[in-house]
Amino acid sequence: MPAVSDAEDTAVRAKQIPEAAVARLAVYLRILSGLAEQGTTAVSSEELSAAAGVNSAKLRKDLSYLGSYGTRGVGYEVQVLVSQIERILGLTRQHRVAVAGIGNLGHALANYGGFPGRGFPVEALFDLDPDLIGVPVGGLPVSHMDDIPRVCSEREISVGIIATPPTAAQSVCDRLVAGGVQCILNFAPVVLQVPAHVEVRKVDLAVELQILSFHVARRADSAAGAGGGTPENQGNAGLPGTGRPADNGSGGRNGAGTDGGLGMVVR
Amino acid sequence: MPAVSDAEDTAVRAKQIPEAAVARLAVYLRILSGLAEQGTTAVSSEELSAAAGVNSAKLRKDLSYLGSYGTRGVGYEVQVLVSQIERILGLTRQHRVAVAGIGNLGHALANYGGFPGRGFPVEALFDLDPDLIGVPVGGLPVSHMDDIPRVCSEREISVGIIATPPTAAQSVCDRLVAGGVQCILNFAPVVLQVPAHVEVRKVDLAVELQILSFHVARRADSAAGAGGGTPENQGNAGLPGTGRPADNGSGGRNGAGTDGGLGMVVR
DNA sequence: AGGTGTGAAGCCATTCACAGCG
DNA sequence: CGCTGTGAATGGCTTCACACCT
Structure with missing residues (x-):
């Protein structure tokens, strides 16, 4: 070499x-x-x-x-x-995180008060609700969404987490980008438009559930089509370490909202 | 045809x-x-x-x-x-949902009080904390983890959501399976062992953040390697609908816990 | 021996490009 | 004429199997 x-x-x-x-x-x-x-x-x-x-x-x-x-x-x-x-993963640098949308999920994320053992400290919180502005959540006061660009730039935020309702997501995203955020983790069920230098990953709970639903339906249907009952490997429930390890498919997605929604919409 | x-x-x-x-x-x-x-x-x-x-x-x-x-x-x-x-997705049937681990994230999920417009109603909540048992969260009283098999079977739960700390996840999973749950959405950062007829999907926030970190690092490194600044497409921040749509990579993952953790561990 | 590192083969998914149909 | 539906080509990831090193 x-x-x-x-x-x-x-x-x-x-x-x-x-x-x-x-x-x-x-x-x-x-x-x-x-x-x-x-x-x-x-x-x-x-x-x-x-x-x-x-x-x-x-x-x-x-x-x-x-x-x-x-x-x-x-x-x-x-x-x-x-x-x-x-x-390789770039975990030797710090990645300061902002959470936008302090609803159910945003709260959960913020209460974390600094992410993992090291590497992703939460340094800013944003919401629209006037009653929430200035209130500390997980030890950090909530700022107004309008201040996203200024605050993000001041605190050198590089990662934005969007936990707003779907309708607000794109506008929040635009402000995060204006604030110099380089990557975004999006919990809102919306396809975000971003410039080429910004990286986005989506986590969509509704989609995850629907994929699971698909697999259940497929099994049920093919069992019906074959005419038999379900001759499935039933054994070993409750016995740790006995089953096969679960590998997960591709695509991760999810939805969340300031106002109590996780943003799921089916029909 | x-x-x-x-x-x-x-x-x-x-x-x-x-x-x-x-x-x-x-x-x-x-x-x-x-x-x-x-x-x-x-x-x-x-x-x-x-x-x-x-x-x-x-x-x-x-x-x-x-x-x-x-x-x-x-x-x-x-x-x-x-x-x-x-x-095709099997959304014509109902998929009754149970949430195990009523911490930050579990709360957020439970407060939902029935998932999307239709298809995934939350019908059971579980936790270990004695102070939480019987307390209604999102209109539904919390049951004890020990009752998972009985309650799931009685209420015909088909989807289990694991939002516990990593240490509890496998044992909760086993009980869900014993209760007849067919698919599991796992927010705990653990690889679950399940029998072949059970479908698992994992959502791992730590992994998502680390993937984002990788992409930032890659960009920074290659810019440094090429010797130049960052000649990236910088334009159009704050202009909705102008950037490219964000496509998300594969593999979704995340971690969450009853006791306030989202289960992230780095080092 | 025993386990790593890796070309080569195989498989799945995406993309292309156009035939087919309203 | 325009847009759908799809075989064929491409590309990327996974699996295999074994050479290589300790």
Whole structure:
């Protein structure tokens, strides 16, 4: 492997990591952090993949995007993997977060008072409701939506979370972008329009439920079509660690609102 | 197209619809419902795809999984598409929902008091906290986690939502399964083990944020690597409808907890 | 031996481009 | 003539299987 600068190296590699692999790396990171906490210093691809609910080949491929940090015949050092994944995911920098829409969900997010162990501190809250402005939620006073651009820019917010009703979402999004926010996590059931340099991810609860509904319906229908009852593997309910690990499909989505809605609309 | 029974037809088709397309169909459904409400009776693939943030070829392909319900040279009837998508997604049946873990997020979900316009009524709430048992949240009294199997079975719950801390998630999951729940939406940052007949989807906020972080880091790194500033399309912040529609990557995930955590762990 | 790292093969999803039909 | 519906081409992710290293 040729010698390249570390920053350059990260940049080049990062470009080639499949989106799907990035999502899994985040999962591995959580598991590895847990292992590190309980004092484990080494893992094999087999162990780690089992914990993450993927097969070991996929895990090894995913880790190979980081570089070659394993020892053949042995496995991986937990600490090394943690550092490397953090590096690739950009978790060495701070990402200051703003939450817009302090309704049910917004409250839940804000009460967090600073996100994970490290990396995503909540630094601003926004709402329209006059009764809420200035009131501290999770230790942070709520500002008015009109001040989004100024406050975000002042506090160097880089991540915006939209938890407003769908009707307000685009306007809030525009103000976040004006405030210099680089990425947005959108809980409102709306397709946001953003300039090319802004990254958006959507979480849509309604869609998640409907996908589940689809799978139930499919099973029921095919059972009916085949003419039989449901000859399904029924066993082992209540026995942890016995079933198959649940892999989740693609596309994540969800809806939320300041005024008590999670923004779900079906018909 | 040959004549087959409607149930059989649904079953056969449903088997072949790609998971990714199912997620998008749910999005189209929301948009179509909005159009129907405001009195629109017809749409072209171009219009609908623009609203959904996908290209028209993909939209047509997706709709083709339902059957041929468009009129060439004209477009689609809104009502027809709504009915067909609802049929495929299994939204003609009721899916009774239970929420386990009445913390910040659980509260938000429960306060909903019955999910969308129709289809996913919340019929049971569970928690461990003795102070919470029997207290109505969103009009529904909280039951004890120990009663999950009995209550779920009595009330014919088919969808379970797990909003507990990660440590409790698997045990809650097992009880939900024992109570006959067919699908689970998991907000806890844990890989659940379930029998084959149970469908799980995971929503993980920590992972979503980390994916966003990755993209920011990638941009920053490649800018640094290229030696230049950021020659990015900066324009049009604050101008609705001007930017590109945001498409979201794969894999959805998130974490939540009874006791105020959304279960995020980084390091 | 034993487990990692990875080309190659296979599979699924998206995109293209145009035939077909109203 | 215009827009739908769809085979065929493309591209990306996953799986396989084994060479390679410790």
